[in-house]
Each structure stands twice: as structure tokens, then as C-alpha cells.
Amino acid sequence: MKPSLPIACNMNVFTPEQRDAHLQMTNRLFAKVTSVAAQENGYRFALPYEAESLVELGKFIANERLCCPFLEFSLTVKPGEEPVLLSLSGPDGTREFLRAEFSEAFA
Numbered sequence: 001m002k003p004s005l006p007i008a009c010n011m012n013v014f015t016p017e018q019r020d021a022h023l024q025m026t027n028r029l030f031a032k033v034t035s036v037a038a039q040e041n042g043y044r045f046a047l048p049y050e051a052e053s054l055v056e057l058g059k060f061i062a063n064e065r066l067c068c069p070f071l072e073f074s075l076t077v078k079p080g081e082e083p084v085l086l087s088l089s090g091p092d093g094t095r096e097f098l099r100a101e102f103s104e105a106f107a
Helices: 016-031 051-067 094-101
Strands: 033-040 042-047 070-076 084-089
Touching: 016 051, 042 094, 051 070, 051 084, 084 094
Parallel strands: none
Antiparallel strands: 033 042, 042 084, 070 084
């Protein structure tokens, strides 16, 4: 069994400009969330299907893997105009971290 990484975010992996761009993109994406569902040690976020959002979701995942290496990501894109599903999970305590980090999605 692989040991779990600590729940810690290191934003110092970015330059100040990269960090600002990542935070702005993250805020744009999570402002579009239409529903949130709890999962084991995480959440599934539904977003409307938009081609430009798919590109941003790919960038979001790549960036988050750098600063939050404990997170596991799953992106589901169904046919047609179905919502895009982004699942984030990790070790015990991840759900609380996500709720605090992406609070705009829970509003």
C-alpha cells in the first residue's frame, strides 16, 4: 500500500505571475460549478460543457498537481451537452481541505 502524502499546498512552486494566473483561472472554473457531490475523501464538481473550460480544466489539473501533490483527479466528459465532472480526492481530511479551498463552489 502506497503511503499517503500530507495534505499541504505549496503555492511557492509558482512565480507570482503564475500563481495569480492560476488563482484567477481556478476562481473562474469554480464559479461555474452547478452541483457538488460528496465522494469518499473528496468531492465531484459538475460544470457546464464548454470547450474552453475543458482546456482550463486541463491546466488546472496540471497546476494543482504541482502545488497539491496529495490530490487525485478524475475528469469525465460525457457525450453531447452533459456536464463535465471533475472529481478531486485524497487522504483523510481532503474533503475539509477542498471545502475551504474551493468555497465558492459550495455557495
